[in-house]
Amino acid sequence: EAAVTQSPRNKVAVTGGKVTLSCNQTNNHNNMYWYRQDTGHGLRLIHYSYGAGSTEKGDIPDGYKASRPSQENFSLILELATPSQTSVYFCASGVLGTSAETLYFGSGTRLTVL
Amino acid sequence: GMPVEQNPPALSLYEGADSGLRCNFSTTMKSVQWFQQNHRGRLITLFYLAQGTKENGRLKSTFNSKERYSTLHIKDAQLEDSGTYFCAAEAIGGYKVVFGSGTRLLVSP
Known part of the structure; x- marks a missing residue:
């Protein structure tokens, strides 16, 4: 079973502060993605990567x-x-890109910026 | 417009009813996936399709790349089917996967 672990599960930050959200997967998948989910927008792609050392801009990368x-x-x-x-x-x-294509998701991180 | 349009945005069914969800794509997509998000927010993969139709129990999904749509059909709806359903499509030639805005399904007794 594919495992994707996100940390932290919840985070409260102050405006102007630095926040780092972490994701770890143990299945040797090439591609990884970050999405945000907001009411009325579904999931929107922020950044993605197709291997170590690579990062690509998604649909809403600003910030x-x-x-x-x-x-x-x-x-x-x-x-x-x-x-x-x-x-x-x-x-x-x-x-x-393979015949076994699918995405495995972490449990999500709820971020509140005050 | 949005690359993936999902309808309806919300759906209410009684137990035992059948219904369908649909995603239309603004361009030709390579593949589509359907997910269910449960009440805890967890995303569960239902189907992956590069073409044609797949069935799993009471669920059936179809993907027509040429006609630019995909459907998810729920048969004999059960209370545990409640949640938000998303389609996600992969564009040809890239690694991007774009989601629809979701369908909130509520199944009532």
């Missing part, structure tokens, strides 16, 4: 950075957090 230091880890970084970044963030990993 976010990503880091993929290894196959297993993919971090989302908010250098200067703003209240508009209050949301639930999901990390996912997958092996798109």
Whole structure:
């Protein structure tokens, strides 16, 4: 069973502070993704990666950075957090491009920026 | 417009009813997945399709890349089917997966 672990589960940050959301997957998947989920928008892609050392901009990358230091880890970084970044963030990993394609999701991180 | 349009945004069913959800794509997609988000927020993969139709129990999904749509059909709805359902499509030639805005399903006794 594929495992994607996000930390922390909940986070409260102050405006202007730095926030790092972490994601770890233990299934050797090439691709990893960060989404945010907001009412009325579904899940929107922030950044993604197709391997260690690579990061790509998704649909809403402004205000976010990503880091993929290894196959297993993919971090989302908010250098200067703003209240508009209050949301639930999901990390996912997958092996798109093969016959066994699917995405596996973490449990989500609820971020509140005050 | 949005690359993935999902309808309806909300759906109420009684137990035992059948219904369907639909996603339309603004461009040709390589594959589609359907997810259920449960009351705890966890996303569960239901189907992955590169073409055609798949069935799993009371659920059936179809993907027509040429006609740019996918459907999820729920048969004999049960209380535990309540939740939010998302389709997600992968664009041809890239690694991006884009989600629809979701369908909130409520199944009542």
